[in-house]
Amino acid sequence: MADSDGRQVDSINHSTEEDVKLxxxxxxxxxxxxxxxxxKQRLRKEKKQHxxxxxxxxxxxxxxxxxxxxxxxxxxxxxxxxxxxxxPVPVNAxxxxxxxxxxxxxxxxxxxxxxxxxxxxxxxxSKQGKKxxxxxSASSKPKATPNELQPVVKRLPEHxxxxxxxxxxxxxxxLERQQVPLRSDYGYKVSLFSHLHxxxxxxxxxxxISIPATVIxxxxxxxxxxxxxxxxxxxxxxxxxxxxxxxxxxxDYSTPPNEELSRDLVNKLSPYISFLSQCRPLSxxxxxxxKHIKKEISNIPSQCKEEEAKRRxxxxxxxxxxxxxxxxxxxxxxxxxxxxxxGDVILVYGCSSLVNHILCEAFEKQRKFRVIVVDSRPRLExxxxxxxxxxxxxxxxxxxxxxxxxxxxxxxxxxxxAHALLANGYVxxxxxxxxxxLVAKAYNVxxxxxxxxxxxxxxxxxxxxxxxxxxxxDDLIVxxxxxxxxxxxxxxxxLGLLNLVYDVTxxxxxxxxxxxxxxxxxxxxxxxxxxxxxxx
Amino acid sequence: MPSLLHQFWVDLLQxxxxxxxxxxxxxxxxxxxxxxxxxESFLSELKRCGSGAGSLRGSAETARETTALLRRITAxxxxxxxxxxxxxxxxxxxxxxxxxxxxxTVGNMVRRVLKIIxxxxxxxxxxxxxxxxxxxxxxxxxxxxSSEDNFRQHFAHLKANVIxxxxxxxxxxxxxTDNISMQALEHxxxxxxxxxxxxxxxxxxxxxxxxRKRKFHVMVAECAPFCQGHEMATSLSKxxxxxxxxxxxxxxxxxxxxxxxxxxxxxxxxNGGLRAVNGTHTLALAAKHHSTPLIVCAPMFKLSPQFPNExxxxxxxxxxxxxxxxxxxxxxxxxxxxxxxxxxxxxxxITLFISNIGGNAPSYIxxxxxxxxxxxxxxx
Numbered sequence: 019m020a021d022s023d024g025r026q027v028d029s030i031n032h033s034t035e036e037d038v039k040l041x042x043x044x045x046x047x048x049x050x051x052x053x054x055x056x057x058k059q060r061l062r063k064e065k066k067q068h069x070x071x072x073x074x075x076x077x078x079x080x081x082x083x084x085x086x087x088x089x090x091x092x093x094x095x096x097x098x099x100x101x102x103x104x105x106p107v108p109v110n111a112x113x114x115x116x117x118x119x120x121x122x123x124x125x126x127x128x129x130x131x132x133x134x135x136x137x138x139x140x141x142x143x144s145k146q147g148k149k150x151x152x153x154x155s156a157s158s159k160p161k162a163t164p165n166e167l168q169p170v171v172k173r174l175p176e177h178x179x180x181x182x183x184x185x186x187x188x189x190x191x192x193l194e195r196q197q198v199p200l201r202s203d204y205g206y207k208v209s210l211f212s213h214l215h216x217x218x219x220x221x222x223x224x225x226x227i228s229i230p231a232t233v234i235x236x237x238x239x240x241x242x243x244x245x246x247x248x249x250x251x252x253x254x255x256x257x258x259x260x261x262x263x264x265x266x267x268x269x270d271y272s273t274p275p276n277e278e279l280s281r282d283l284v285n286k287l288s289p290y291i292s293f294l295s296q297c298r299p300l301s302x303x304x305x306x307x308x309k310h311i312k313k314e315i316s317n318i319p320s321q322c323k324e325e326e327a328k329r330r331x332x333x334x335x336x337x338x339x340x341x342x343x344x345x346x347x348x349x350x351x352x353x354x355x356x357x358x359x360x361g362d363v364i365l366v367y368g369c370s371s372l373v374n375h376i377l378c379e380a381f382e383k384q385r386k387f388r389v390i391v392v393d394s395r396p397r398l399e400x401x402x403x404x405x406x407x408x409x410x411x412x413x414x415x416x417x418x419x420x421x422x423x424x425x426x427x428x429x430x431x432x433x434x435x436a437h438a439l440l441a442n443g444y445v446x447x448x449x450x451x452x453x454x455x456l457v458a459k460a461y462n463v464x465x466x467x468x469x470x471x472x473x474x475x476x477x478x479x480x481x482x483x484x485x486x487x488x489x490x491x492d493d494l495i496v497x498x499x500x501x502x503x504x505x506x507x508x509x510x511x512x513l514g515l516l517n518l519v520y521d522v523t524x525x526x527x528x529x530x531x532x533x534x535x536x537x538x539x540x541x542x543x544x545x546x547x548x549x550x551x552x553x554x
Numbered sequence: 555m556p557s558l559l560h561q562f563w564v565d566l567l568q569x570x571x572x573x574x575x576x577x578x579x580x581x582x583x584x585x586x587x588x589x590x591x592x593x594e595s596f597l598s599e600l601k602r603c604g605s606g607a608g609s610l611r612g613s614a615e616t617a618r619e620t621t622a623l624l625r626r627i628t629a630x631x632x633x634x635x636x637x638x639x640x641x642x643x644x645x646x647x648x649x650x651x652x653x654x655x656x657x658x659t660v661g662n663m664v665r666r667v668l669k670i671i672x673x674x675x676x677x678x679x680x681x682x683x684x685x686x687x688x689x690x691x692x693x694x695x696x697x698x699x700s701s702e703d704n705f706r707q708h709f710a711h712l713k714a715n716v717i718x719x720x721x722x723x724x725x726x727x728x729x730x731t732d733n734i735s736m737q738a739l740e741h742x743x744x745x746x747x748x749x750x751x752x753x754x755x756x757x758x759x760x761x762x763x764x765x766r767k768r769k770f771h772v773m774v775a776e777c778a779p780f781c782q783g784h785e786m787a788t789s790l791s792k793x794x795x796x797x798x799x800x801x802x803x804x805x806x807x808x809x810x811x812x813x814x815x816x817x818x819x820x821x822x823x824x825n826g827g828l829r830a831v832n833g834t835h836t837l838a839l840a841a842k843h844h845s846t847p848l849i850v851c852a853p854m855f856k857l858s859p860q861f862p863n864e865x866x867x868x869x870x871x872x873x874x875x876x877x878x879x880x881x882x883x884x885x886x887x888x889x890x891x892x893x894x895x896x897x898x899x900x901x902x903x904i905t906l907f908i909s910n911i912g913g914n915a916p917s918y919i920x921x922x923x924x925x926x927x928x929x930x931x932x933x934x
Binding site: 208209210394395396401404405408413414415416417418419420421422423424425448449450452453456457460481482483494496498503504507510511512513514515516517518521522 | 771773776777778779780781784785787788791792794795796797798799800801802803804805806807808810811832833835836839840843869877878882885888889890891892893894897898
């Protein structure tokens with residue numbers, strides 16, 4: 019009895035607080051100030067709530083509180099999600115989804131504290147300035163006070179929660195709202211990886227889109243298809259292609275009436291990003307690029323004319339590509355060439371555009387060396403690297419990764435590319451890289467990783483299981499001597515094929531990381547990230 | 555008239571010994587040509603089976619066929635004393651190992667048979683074997699090189715004894731895989747994750763035996779370019795063992811979840827190291843890094859008195875076409891491609907050897923070798 023009373027009191031309190039805030043918001047709107055994203059969301063929610071309140075007292079307030087709290091506490095994420103967040107307390111989420119619950123669980127002290135914190139944050143954010151978009155309110159904290167520690171509660175990315183049915187349902191709802199097709203998993207997943215997606219290359223999500231696609235821009239559709247079929251592969255290539263597609267989108271974009279370009283364009287980009295992540299999970303470099311673009315878009319002042327704004331954005335994208343990718347690779351080559359001496363035998367793995375560029379530059383600068391290209395099934399990307407190097411005229415040897423112990427006594431240096439550098443010093447790269455680093459360490463051969471700073475990422479990871487990508491398992495099937503042993507692997511219940519895409523290399527295997535900021539040890543990655551954040 | 559008939563019978567009786575002699579000689583001559591034919595066909599099969607796709611038949615079969623052939627040589631060749639027999643066998647053994655140097659079981663079986671002959675000879679002579687084996691300084695100084703002439707004595711029952719001992723050896727060979735599989739339950743507990751590489755019939759039998767009573771998960775590294783891991787995986791999954799095929803590049807990535815690594819090998823070297831399929835060294839290093847035990851299932855006939863220091867004779871290569879196919883076009887002429895078949899795994903990375911006589915540490919291999927082979931037979 020007391021409980022229900024308490025709850026009623028709570029809800030009444032909250033509704034009064036809500037009303038107060040609502041007044042604030044309405045006032046702000048009338049005064050013509052820019053609304054933060056939170057406030058706009060809250061406005062919409064209040065309208066909904068008032069409608070629902072006519073039917074049911076207890077309905078949404080808890081739900082909204084959680085969403086609000088979650089949205090504020092989440093750091094700026096490239097894939098914008100509106101209300102469909104994973105609630106920090108799953109019990110409440112499931113409770114809120116049930117239609118009319120006779121009893122609601124009482125609010126715990128922690129939730130109330132969190133709500134109070136959230137409210138304080140929003141008020142601080144609204145006071146700080148109207149420049150930042152709603153997404154940036156969390157990251158404005160580190161900007162304003164770089165010495166403060168970041169909030170710990172982060173939202174888990176969707177692509178590593180495949181085993182959670184609640185998360186899947188939320189994703190499905192979100193995609194439905196954005197009119198993006200949902201891709202279904204394929205084949206038997208190894209139990210260790212049941213939390214990851216596994217798609218088949220034969221069913222790209224573009225098959226489910228009608229032509230002409232009204233919601234998703236055609237260049238994005240094309241890009242998604244190229245990603246899912248593996249036509250565009252490699253961290254730099256994917257980022258550059260993404261940025262070019264965004265340029266096209268911005269070119270074709272026209273602001274609808276009564277909308278701000280800075281708000282609306284960001285919202286337009288969300289379904290595109292969801293679609294692309296359905297085609298293939300976003301890489302760390304793509305994530306950083308998208309973050310940057312969204313920030314730039316949100317920073318466009320409202321007085322700016324549309325043409326001017328578009329031109330500015332195009333320039334900004336061009337300069338990003340130029341600075342972060344092209345000039346960075348020049349800088350890295352300059353540093354790396356100092357490390358290549360005459361008579362060297364250099365081992366490279368797979369096809370890294372950066373490492374290929376370094377080797378070609380070194381060859382042009384008349385360094386005498388030869389290259390050993392190590393390759394692995396099923397992607398066999400090393401053959402592409404081999405073609406490029408041989409075309410340049412560099413002497414090459416080619417082996418598969420199982421012959422590594424045989425070839426390593428001849429090698430003097432190992433150059434590896436990276437997909438991302440994690441904040442705890444681990445290098446995330448193509449699967450097999452950690453193996454090369456391990457065997458090189460056993461033979462005392464120095465391992466140098468080349469990576470641009472825009473691939474540095476704030477995540478931490480210690481093994482290759484929690485966050486990875488599963489490629490099409492049918493790629494492992496091969497026909498030798500006319501026999502295909504794994505042809506009917508789907509029919510055999512206890513047989514599974516595992517086609518990993520990435521793995522993480524511990525920092526003790528890596529001797530040096532060459533970045534555009536200089537040559538740093540693996541453990542200095544968080545320092546670089548901090549410096550970058552303060553600069554920006 | 556009776557004198558003519560009488561003459562005929564007398565002639566016949568005179569010719570009869572020669573006639574019967576020819577009757578006896580023809581199968582004898584047949585036997586010899588038959589024997590050399592068999593040896594030739596065995597040699598040509600050895601030469602053929604080495605090219606590509608691993609071995610057409612497992613080493614157990616090769617060992618059995620070699621031993622059977624050696625038994626036939628003992629039975630059918632002409633020899634007067636033990637020394638002659640050993641010479642013949644050594645000569646044939648040299649030809650067989652020259653036909654396929656990487657197939658070491660052939661040489662191992664020849665050495666085993668030589669050791670058998672020595673033992674039987676010593677037993678016939680009545681001297682104890684242990685005294686011969688222990689080489690004290692005193693013995694080395696006083697005996698000198700006297701052992702060679704000892705084999706010139708003729709013993710009537712030597713042939714039968716040697717053939718009987720070789721039959722015992724054959725029985726032992728037939729039971730090796732079963733002996734190894736019987737130990738499976740001592741090493742595999744339930745809900746384990748076991749990793750293996752390529753295809754080994756010994757390991758297959760080992761795992762299938764354990765699967766009858768325990769439930770566990772096997773990860774098979776496919777071992778490019780021949781991808782024999784695929785065959786292994788399909789065969790294991792038919793016995794309802796939870797199997798996963800992983801590419802070679804993912805070995806280190808998944809190693810942190812593996813409880814044991816169980817592999818087979820082509821040869822066990824004299825220092826306890828292995829000569830195994832390529833990719834095994836990487837697997838062993840990854841296991842060492844994660845402190846995962848590495849168990850080698852190898853029957854005793856794979857134990858070879860070679861050491862791994864002969865760099866140029868240790869490796870065997872297959873056609874680079876397997877690595878970089880001809881469809882790659884014009885870059886082929888400008889590129890070196892290598893396709894080594896074997897890897898050397900040093901004994902420090904190995905935890906346990908499981909053989910038909912039980913489990914042993916790698917540091918004990920030298921003792922086992924001294925029991926199986928005589929030191930003078932190490933060089934055929």
